[in-house]
Every structure is written in C-alpha cells, then in structure tokens.
Amino acid sequence: MGNGLKRLTLQDALRLYNTLDLHTLGLMATGMRNFHNNANTVTYAVDRNINYTNICVCRCRFCAFSRDEDSRDAYVLSKDTLVEKIRATKEKGGTHVLLQGGLNPKLPFSYHIETVRLIREWGLHVHGYSPSEIIFFARTYEMSVDEILAQLKAAGLGSIPGGGAEILRDSIRRHLSPKKAKTKEYLLVMEKAHRLGIKTTATMMFGHVETVIQRLVHLKLIRDLQDKTGGFTAFILWPYQPWQNDLPYRKTQAVEYLRMLAISRLYLDNIPHIQASWVTQGKDVAQLALYFGADDMGSTMMEENVVSAAGTKFMLDEASIRDLIYSSGFVPKKRDVLYNILEN
Amino acid sequence: MGSLKGAGIMDWEQIHDRLEKGEWAFGKQELLEIFRSKDLLRLGKLAHWLRLKKNGNKVYYALNRHVNYTNVCENGCLFCAFSKRKGEKGAYLLGVQEILDLIEADGNVDEVHLVGGCNPDLSLWYLKEVIRTLKNRFPHMGIKGLTAVEIAHIAKKESKSFEYVILSLKDAGLDALAGGGAEIFAEDIRHKICPNKISGEIWLNIHKIAHSCGIRSNATMLFGHIEGIEHRIDHLLKLRKLQEETAGFMSFVPIPFLPKNTKLQNTVGSTAVDILKTVAISRLALNNFPHIKAYWVMMGLSLATVALHFGADDLEGTVLSERIGKDAGGEDSGLMNEDKLVEIIKHSGFMPVRRTTLYN
Numbered sequence: 146m147g148n149g150l151k152r153l154t155l156q157d158a159l160r161l162y163n164t165l166d167l168h169t170l171g172l173m174a175t176g177m178r179n180f181h182n183n184a185n186t187v188t189y190a191v192d193r194n195i196n197y198t199n200i201c202v203c204r205c206r207f208c209a210f211s212r213d214e215d216s217r218d219a220y221v222l223s224k225d226t227l228v229e230k231i232r233a234t235k236e237k238g239g240t241h242v243l244l245q246g247g248l249n250p251k252l253p254f255s256y257h258i259e260t261v262r263l264i265r266e267w268g269l270h271v272h273g274y275s276p277s278e279i280i281f282f283a284r285t286y287e288m289s290v291d292e293i294l295a296q297l298k299a300a301g302l303g304s305i306p307g308g309g310a311e312i313l314r315d316s317i318r319r320h321l322s323p324k325k326a327k328t329k330e331y332l333l334v335m336e337k338a339h340r341l342g343i344k345t346t347a348t349m350m351f352g353h354v355e356t357v358i359q360r361l362v363h364l365k366l367i368r369d370l371q372d373k374t375g376g377f378t379a380f381i382l383w384p385y386q387p388w389q390n391d392l393p394y395r396k397t398q399a400v401e402y403l404r405m406l407a408i409s410r411l412y413l414d415n416i417p418h419i420q421a422s423w424v425t426q427g428k429d430v431a432q433l434a435l436y437f438g439a440d441d442m443g444s445t446m447m448e449e450n451v452v453s454a455a456g457t458k459f460m461l462d463e464a465s466i467r468d469l470i471y472s473s474g475f476v477p478k479k480r481d482v483l484y485n486i487l488e489n
Numbered sequence: 490m491g492s493l494k495g496a497g498i499m500d501w502e503q504i505h506d507r508l509e510k511g512e513w514a515f516g517k518q519e520l521l522e523i524f525r526s527k528d529l530l531r532l533g534k535l536a537h538w539l540r541l542k543k544n545g546n547k548v549y550y551a552l553n554r555h556v557n558y559t560n561v562c563e564n565g566c567l568f569c570a571f572s573k574r575k576g577e578k579g580a581y582l583l584g585v586q587e588i589l590d591l592i593e594a595d596g597n598v599d600e601v602h603l604v605g606g607c608n609p610d611l612s613l614w615y616l617k618e619v620i621r622t623l624k625n626r627f628p629h630m631g632i633k634g635l636t637a638v639e640i641a642h643i644a645k646k647e648s649k650s651f652e653y654v655i656l657s658l659k660d661a662g663l664d665a666l667a668g669g670g671a672e673i674f675a676e677d678i679r680h681k682i683c684p685n686k687i688s689g690e691i692w693l694n695i696h697k698i699a700h701s702c703g704i705r706s707n708a709t710m711l712f713g714h715i716e717g718i719e720h721r722i723d724h725l726l727k728l729r730k731l732q733e734e735t736a737g738f739m740s741f742v743p744i745p746f747l748p749k750n751t752k753l754q755n756t757v758g759s760t761a762v763d764i765l766k767t768v769a770i771s772r773l774a775l776n777n778f779p780h781i782k783a784y785w786v787m788m789g790l791s792l793a794t795v796a797l798h799f800g801a802d803d804l805e806g807t808v809l810s811e812r813i814g815k816d817a818g819g820e821d822s823g824l825m826n827e828d829k830l831v832e833i834i835k836h837s838g839f840m841p842v843r844r845t846t847l848y849n
Contacts, residue, residue: 167798167838168534175530399791400798400837429761429792436529436762472760474527 153412158361162408167400174407174438181417182440187475188418189466190444190482192272193234194243196451197222197260201247203277205311205322207353207385209454211247221252227260231267234447238463241482243306243446244273248281248324254293257282258300265301272482273297275308276334280326290337298341304482305338307346307381312355313363320354332370339376344483347377347416351405352384360405364412371415378484379418379441382409383425386452399430403437410438418484423461423469424452432473441480442466493519499526504535513776514729520722524770529762536769536800539776544802548839549780549848550830551806553600554592557813558583558619562606564638566683568672568714570750570817572606582608585615585622592627595809600846601627602808603634604667607642613654616643617661624662631664631846633707637695638670641687651698659704664846666699668707668742674727675720682714682753689724693731700737705847707740707782712767713759714746721767725774732777739848740780740803743767744787749818761792765799772800780848786814794837803844804834 153161161170178184198221201211212219222230234242242264257274264271274282274297282293294302311321313328326334335345347367351360371377384402410419420441421434431442445463461469463479470477479487493500504523507513515523523532559582562572573580582605583591592601601623605611620632635658644654655666673679674689687695696706710724732738745759745767759767772781783801785793786808793804807825814820827843834841 166534166537167795168530168537171530172534398833398836399795403795427789427791429764429789430795432761433765433795468757469760472757473762474529 152414155358155361155365158364158408158412159358161411162357162361162404167404170404170407170411171437174410175436177410177414178419178438178440185476186478186486187435187440187442187470187473188478188480188484188486189442189463189470190241190480191237191239191463192241192243192444192482193230193237193239193447194245194449195222195227195230197227197244197246197256198249198252199247199450200249200251202250202281203248203322203324205325207321207350208451210451214249214251221249224259224263227263230448231264231269234269235267237445237447239269239445239447240487241270241272241303243444244271245275245278245306245308248278250285254282254286254288254296258296261297261300261302270303270482271301272304272306273302275306276331277309277326279305279334279338280330290334291341294334294338294341294343298343302343304378305334305343305345307335307348307377310348310363311350312353312359313366314355314359317353317355317359328366332366335376336370336374339370339374344376344378346379346381348380349382349409350385351382352401361408361412364409368413368415371413375415377416379420380409380413380416381420381422381443382406383422383452386425399426399433402426402430403433406434406439407437423466424449428461428469432469435470435473435475441484442470442477493522499523499528499531501528501531501535505538508535508539508776513773515774517719517722517726520725520770520774521719523773524718524722524766529766532766532769532773533799536772537798539772540781540800540802543779546838546840547802547842548797548834548837549803549842549844550827550834551600551844551846552598552827553602553806554595554598554809555602555604555811555813556583556588556591557605558588558603559605559608559611560812561608561610563609563642564607564683564685566672566686567752568682568711568746568817569813570747571813575609582610585619588619589622589626591810592623592630598630598807598809599843600631600633600806602667603632604636604669604813605639607638609646611639611643611646613643613647613649613657617657620658620661620663632662633665633846634663634667636667636669637692637699638687640666640695640699641691651695652702655695655699655702655704659702663704665739666696666704666706668709668738668740671709671724671728672711673716673720674724675716678716678720689727693727696737697731697735700735705737705739707742708738708778709742709744710771711744711746713763714748714753714756722770722774725771729775729777732775736777738778740782741771741775741778742782742784742805743771744784747787747814747817747819750816761795764788764792765796768796768801769799784814786811786819789820790833794833797834797837797839804830806830
C-alpha cells in the first residue's frame with residue numbers, strides 16, 4: 146500500500162475485529178479514509194430512487210417491499226409517472242436516478258431500454274439495475290449478460306448499483322434469497338460491467354445468519370475483483386432490518402455497525418469511498434460513521450421504498466444532509482454518482 | 490500548568506500521563522481545549538479508559554419505573570414539553586392509591602423514580618404519604634425521588650427549611666434525591682430557559698444539605714439548547730467542587746435537549762458527535778463521580794450504546810412509563826424490558842449488572 150500500511154490478510158482483519166477497542170479501530174479506519182479522501186470533507190449526492198416495479202419472483206425472506214403479481218398493491222410505473230418523478234428530480238438539483246425494481250417477468254426488455262432512454266433525455270445519469278436484475282434479464286430475455294449490459298449501456302446506462310450482494314456465500318443466499326443471483330453471478334455481472342467501462346458500487350447486508358468470517362470473505366471477494374478491474378467506486382454496508390418479515394433475528398446494534406464499517410474501510414484498501422447509511426442507521430449513527438471510515442453521506446433519494454417497507458423511516462433533504470455533515474465537524478461537498486465533486 | 494497542546498495538536502499522552510499520576514483536576518481552560526479538539530475518538534478512548542478503571546466492563550441498569558405524580562408546574566421552563574398549568578386540559582395530580590396501583594401493575598421493580606412539577610396544591614403531607622405508603626407496600630423497592638426544585642417548592646409552601654423537608658421525606662422512606670432540575674447552572678443561560686426555577690446556587694445547596702442528611706443524590710445537566718461549551722464545563726466544575734466536599738453524588742446524567750413540543754422548538758438540539766463528546770468530557774471532569782449515565786430515553790438507544798464506550802457505565806433502566814422525555818420526542822420506554830436491555834448491553838460488549846438505587 147502506498148500509505149505505508151500493510152495490506153491486511155483475512156486473518157489480520159479477523160484479529161483486529163476481535164481484539165481492537167472501538168476507538169482504535171475507528172482511528173485506524175480514519176487513517177485509511179484519509180489516505181483515499183480529503184480529511185476535512187464529506188461528500189453526498191442529490192438523486193432519486195425510482196423503483197419501477199414491486200412485482201418480484203425472488204421474494205427474499207428479509208424483503209418487505211416485494212409483491213406477487215396478483216397482489217392488490219402490486220405496481221409497474223407508467224411512463225407518465227416516470228416523467229413526473231424525473232421532473233421532480235431535476236427540480237431538486239438531482240444528478241442521477243437510482244433505478245431498481247423487482248424481478249418482474251411480465252416486463253419486456255424494451256420497457257427497460259425505454260426507461261433508461263427517458264431518464265437520459267432529461268439529462269440525468271442512470272445508476273441502475275443491480276446484478277440480480279441483470280442476471281434475471283439475461284435469463285428472461287434469453288440473452289447473454291454481455292449483451293444485456295451492452296444494450297443498456299447503449300441506451301444510456303451510466304453505472305450499476307451494488308445492491309443485492311447481501312452476503313456473498315451461496316449457503317447463506319440459499320437460506321435468505323434462494324432465487325437471487327448466486328455469488329458467482331453477482332461477481333460476474335460486476336466484472337463484465339467493469340470491463341465495459343461501467344462503474345459500480347458494492348454492498349453488504351449483514352447481521353442475519355452469517356458469521357464474522359463469512360462477512361470478511363465477502364470483503365475479500367470484492368477486494369480481489371477490485372484488484373483485477375478497479376471498477377468499484379464505493380462500498381456500502383448496512384445491517385439487516387428485522388421488521389415485518391419472517392426472519393426472527395436480532396437488530397444489529399450501533400456499535401457492531403461501526404466496528405464492521407471500520408474493518409471494511411481497513412480491509413477494502415483499494416476502494417476509494419465508503420458510504421454511511423443514514424437510511425438504515427438514522428442521523429446519529431450516520432454522523433458517527435464519519436469517524437469510523439465513511440467519507441460519504443449517501444444521497445437524498447427523495448423516495449425510499451425498500452428499507453422503509455421494513456419499518457425504518459428516515460428521510461433527509463439536501464439541506465438536512467449538509468447540516469448533518471457540517472455539525473459532525475466536516476465540510477459538505479455535493480458530488481455526482483461517480484464521486485466527481487461538483488462544488489469548490 | 491502548561492498547554493495541553495504540543496505543536497498545536499492536542500497532546501493526549503500528556504493528558505493520559507497526568508491521569509495516571511492522579512492529577513485529574515483539570516482546569517476550565519484545559520477542559521475547554523480538550524472539548525474543542527476535533528479528536529472525538531481519542532477523547533472517547535481516554536474516557537473509556539477512565540470508565541474501565543472505575544467500573545470495569547460493567548454496565549449498570551435498574552428495573553425501574555418512573556412515576557410523574559403531577560404534571561402541574563408553575564415554573565413554565567422553555568425546554569419542557571411535559572408541564573401544564575393548573576386547570577389546563579390534561580393537568581393531573583395522582584392520588585396515593587393511583588400511584589400504588591401503577592406500581593402494582595408493573596410487578597417487580599427495584600426502583601421507583603418519583604418526580605413531578607411545582608404544583609401549588611402540593612403538600613409535604615402528600616409527599617410523605619406517597620413515600621411512606623410505597624415503602625410499606627414495597628419494602629425492597631428503592632425510592633429515588635424529588636428534585637431539588639421540588640424540595641425548594643415544598644419548603645417555601647410550608648415555610649420550612651430545606652433540611653426539615655429532606656429529613657421529613659427521609660423519615661418517610663426516601664432513599665435518594667433525584668438529579669433533575671440542574672439544567673445549566675450559569676445564571677445568564679438559566680435566566681433565559683427557566684427564569685422561574687431555583688438558581689444553580691440553591692440547587693447545589695439543597696444537594697449539599699441532602700448529602701449532610703445522609704441522602705445521596707444524582708446530578709443532571711441539560712445541554713444542547715442555547716448554552717455554550719464553556720457553560721457546560723462551568724456546570725461540571727461546580728458539581729466536581731461540591732462532590733469534593735460531600736462525596737454524596739452517585740451518578741451524573743448528561744441529558745441532551747430534545748426540542749420537540751417545547752418553547753425552544755427552533756433550537757436544533759444536539760448532534761451525536763456533540764453528545765458523545767459531552768459524555769466523555771463529563772467522565773474526565775467528574776473523576777470523583779462513581780457513575781456516568783447514558784439515559785437512553787433522551788439519547789436514543791443506538792447512541793446510548795455507543796456512549797457506553799465514551800465514559801458512560803449506566804444505561805438507567807427499563808424506565809417504565811416515562812413521560813417527560815417521551816413528550817419531548819424521546820424514545821418510547823414502553824418498548825423496553827429487562828431481557829432486551831440485557832441483550833443490548835451484552836451485544837455492545839459489556840457485562841450487565843442489575844443495580845439498586847444505591848448501586849448495591
């Protein structure tokens with residue numbers, strides 16, 4: 146490492162996680178954070194989530210958002226609704242749309258191509274389609290992953306969100322989300338996207354049935370791929386939200402989130418940015434995350450349907466996000482989806 | 490005493506060394522300098538080291554219940570979302586039997602926290618009656634109650650001395666005096682946020698008298714409204730000085746101000762970083778206080794668990810039926826129980842210890 150720190154092995158990471166006190170872990174993570182980022186600034190983005198459909202054949206056990214096709218509150222967004230949401234995003238100074246939806250077999254591929262084109266027509270960057278959606282498209286539309294990616298890119302897809310990674314270990318995935326893309330598939334989509342010049346983020350949802358070692362192996366898979374491609378812009382982790390679903394597991398506490406965040410920052414030495422998750426952690430813990438390795442406060446989202454369906458409801462507008470950053474002792478800087486800073 | 494900074498940077502090792510040597514009586518300027526350094530985690534680490542030395546890996550909690558016997562209060566403090574004027578809709582004063590029934594309904598609690606307002610209809614007889622009846626019915630339950638503000642109110646109403654009131658309540662069975670009403674001692678701030686409340690000087694004097702009567706007490710500080718950091722430090726130093734004289738305080742409770750439903754709604758309130766620094770500086774300044782409490786109803790449960798790593802060693806308790814914090818937008822204590830509290834403490838890396846009112 147160019148910062149004079151030794152690259153952590155999995156064993157190192159496990160030892161640090163198990164033995165260091167909270168403060169020391171945070172101080173070390175801050176060292177890595179400041180190697181990649183300006184020590185005094187924290188970035189954020191203005192964007193909107195658009196969940197084009199909640200119909201999903203996946204029905205993961207932890208998900209409170211998805212619906213069956215014949216459910217009373219199942220939906221697919223019409224073009225008019227999309228336009229309305231896009232216009233509102235522009236009005237709020239948004240730079241991009243986070244476009245994700247359920248795995249809905251009734252939608253033709255043209256729906257997605259047209260959606261991407263529509264958003265692009267309004268001059269917004271499209272950050273869309275997580276690996277599970279891409280894999281599902283390839284299967285449903287009988288095309289290769291490369292073809293799907295190439296066509297979406299040609300329509301204007303700018304980058305891919307890392308959602309749906311959960312824990313990259315198939316025995317856990319079989320239990321939590323049996324129909325979702327497998328570990329190899331998730332990594333394959335990411336690798337192919339990176340090769341096509343499409344940047345992506347990576348995520349982890351932890352605190353359900355996995356062990357600490359399995360979390361660290363998850364980090365290793367991401368770090369190894371990043372060594373090959375350099376295509377990940379940021380890593381985002383959040384604890385599983387145990388409400389309104391059928392998994393009986395406990396709620397992960399703030400201290401564990403902060404420790405995991407710090408060890409992720411230390412281990413993922415080749416990923417430039419780590420986000421704080423105010424949407425799952427709330428304002429207080431999100432502020433503290435900035436002292437445990439996070440350099441980015443995420444984005445405004447404008448609407449959030451997935452986490453809020455699980456019972457956690459926080460919304461912040463741009464001014465509130467800036468306040469949150471500023472009152473934590475940092476200078477807020479607006480960025481675009483690829484982490485280019487948009488203000489002096 | 491030289492600067493705590495070396496080359497403009499806070500010298501944490503120097504502070505650590507001084508603490509090792511037992512030189513913990515930092516001055517006002519020094520504490521201000523430490524608070525104002527941006528080094529949240531180094532301050533936290535220092536406070537955590539002090540708390541480990543004092544309280545080991547323990548986190549105290551109580552099975553307790555709050556009884557707010559009246560919400561009628563003449564003081565009209567600007568930060569309060571709980572109080573009502575006499576005759577106002579929703580104003581109440583609980584009867585002795587009602588209080589008994591409330592506690593009976595909760596079953597097994599180790600402590601009752603009994604506080605109310607400065608209700609013009611209150612009498613010393615009523616308070617003694619409440620305490621005596623509770624003590625008779627639940628002899629093993631600790632009764633921690635009445636703030637210095639209520640003691641002063643009753644003393645004035647009955648034309649008795651503070652000492653007389655305290656001794657009467659002790660005689661009825663009061664185990665400890667509650668720490669509320671301290672707010673911020675500095676008169677200029679106090680005058681703005683609670684103009685009708687007793688002065689900081691009188692608050693301290695009442696606790697001094699209580700300690701001399703063999704009644705131990707807690708102390709609070711309401712922060713994050715219109716005060717400055719210097720007012721917080723001043724508050725801590727006044728408490729430290731009294732504790733040097735009496736050693737009667739058990740725990741210090743820093744309470745972040747919650748603006749919702751108060752007359753200070755336009756105030757932003759504290760941030761997480763500010764709250765943790767305040768907890769940590771309290772541990773550092775109040776080395777002669779055995780315990781620092783992270784009162785989760787006001788802090789929020791997530792932040793309170795982090796505060797356990799920043800100097801706090803007490804999560805307060807199950808606080809059934811708490812009203813004052815909840816009315817100002819605090820966390821709902823109705824959702825808490827012992828199992829949950831114990832799991833939260835263990836999960837945060839500590840050993841849960843169920844305490845009594847006097848930390849036995």
